[in-house]
Amino acid sequence: MTSYSAVQLSTELRDVFLTCPLCLGRFLKPKQLPCQHTFCTRCLFKWFNARPIRAKNLQCPICRDSVPVPQAGIQTLPDSMLVVSLMEFLDRKFETNESISSVLVGLVHQFGVKGNAEGQLYKPLGVAVSGDTEQVFVADCKNRIQVFDMDGKFLRKLVVKNLSKKFTPTFVGITRHLSMDGSERLVISDINNKQVLVCDLQGRLLRQVGKHDLGMPGGAAVTSDGQIHVVDVYARVVRSYDRYGTPLRLLGRYGSTENAFRHPKHIAVTKNDDLVVTDSSNNTVHVFEMSGRLERAFGVRGKMDGEFRSPSGLAVDCEGNILVADVGNHCLLMFDINGRFLRRIDDPIDDLRHPESVAMAGDCKVAVADATNHCIKFFSF
Numbered sequence: 001m002t003s004y005s006a007v008q009l010s011t012e013l014r015d016v017f018l019t020c021p022l023c024l025g026r027f028l029k030p031k032q033l034p035c036q037h038t039f040c041t042r043c044l045f046k047w048f049n050a051r052p053i054r055a056k057n058l059q060c061p062i063c064r065d066s067v068p069v070p071q072a073g074i075q076t077l078p079d080s081m082l083v084v085s086l087m088e089f090l091d092r093k094f095e096t097n098e099s100i101s102s103v104l105v106g107l108v109h110q111f112g113v114k115g116n117a118e119g120q121l122y123k124p125l126g127v128a129v130s131g132d133t134e135q136v137f138v139a140d141c142k143n144r145i146q147v148f149d150m151d152g153k154f155l156r157k158l159v160v161k162n163l164s165k166k167f168t169p170t171f172v173g174i175t176r177h178l179s180m181d182g183s184e185r186l187v188i189s190d191i192n193n194k195q196v197l198v199c200d201l202q203g204r205l206l207r208q209v210g211k212h213d214l215g216m217p218g219g220a221a222v223t224s225d226g227q228i229h230v231v232d233v234y235a236r237v238v239r240s241y242d243r244y245g246t247p248l249r250l251l252g253r254y255g256s257t258e259n260a261f262r263h264p265k266h267i268a269v270t271k272n273d274d275l276v277v278t279d280s281s282n283n284t285v286h287v288f289e290m291s292g293r294l295e296r297a298f299g300v301r302g303k304m305d306g307e308f309r310s311p312s313g314l315a316v317d318c319e320g321n322i323l324v325a326d327v328g329n330h331c332l333l334m335f336d337i338n339g340r341f342l343r344r345i346d347d348p349i350d351d352l353r354h355p356e357s358v359a360m361a362g363d364c365k366v367a368v369a370d371a372t373n374h375c376i377k378f379f380s381f
């Protein structure tokens with residue numbers, strides 16, 4: 001008998017048993033049909049959607065056995081536990097980075113159960129992820145910010161004291177530019193108090209911004225010089241303040257021309273301190289230099305890849321690409337800084353419903369507040 005190395009065996013096991021017959025790649029969330037044939041969830045979903053007639057049943061791509069699709073969709077078919085445990089076993093024994101990385105693309109996990117109780121979520125609008133503490137801050141429509149660990153375990157509710165009116169957060173962001181030592185601060189838009197609140201991660205109120213001029217704060221972002229830039233949804237401008245909250249200037253005005261807003265919503269800052277602003281009514285993303293000069297505006301209304309129907313939440317990734325959550329098209333899109341559409345990050349099967357905001361959660365990972373599904377979804381790309 002020829003000698004056979006463990007590595008060879010592992011490679012063959014992967015090729016024969018851990019390769020999806022549809023995409024010929026490593027299984028991604030494998031589902032097993034009653035006939036025992038196994039496929040990636042995404043591949044089955046695409047297979048099912050491409051069927052000629054809108055039949056209720058799914059036909060196994062290999063043996064043509066007919067399988068009723070559960071009402072809640074393909075994703076609720078049983079996982080192939082055997083394949084998953086075999087993949088995990090081989091990954092532990094033989095670390096082969098390229099095959100492992102393919103598992104980590106797309107929707108990697110999610111948490112959130114609909115409700116008012118502590119630890120539940122009701123229409124989350126804002127999400128921020130702390131790199132220092134690996135905690136997730138979620139603002140939802142129950143006038144609260146709750147803190148979770150990355151696995152979705154509820155840790156605590158954020159209590160902000162000394163506010164004159166009821167705390168009504170709709171946006172939460174995190175910045176390192178408002179502390180002397182680079183530690184993280186929360187930037188919270190409170191629509192009832194018509195202010196942006198700067199707090200530490202414990203919720204201690206450090207600064208109130210926009211007290212005298214903000215109509216209704218939308219998203220907020222902070223440039224490296226500590227300037228705080230806030231979308232004023234009522235006035236349809238971006239207001240900039242210094243780190244102490246002193247008003248500095250306005251950006252934009254009402255209208256449909258290139259440098260004007262009809263419904264500005266969110267703002268993000270690039271590495272060069274350019275300001276990126278979404279306008280959900282003009283279906284546009286504006287990029288301003290910090291000086292206030294409009295560098296470019298991009299976006300057209302539509303349903304096709306790279307088009308908008310109400311762009312909302314924004315993030316800038318480590319490469320400088322712009323991620324846009326589109327509420328009306330229910331998707332997460334990636335553009336380069338020049339506005340060139342690169343790709344869609346989510347898959348239709350991930351079922352985003354009115355994604356309101358997005359936050360970086362690591363180098364190539366984002367957290368999305370999925371408002372209508374009452375949950376937070378994490379995508380790797």
Ligand SMILES: [Zn+2]
Nearest residue numbers: 020023040043
């Ligand atoms: Zn596949």
Ligand SMILES: [Zn+2]
Nearest residue numbers: 035037060063
């Ligand atoms: Zn089959």
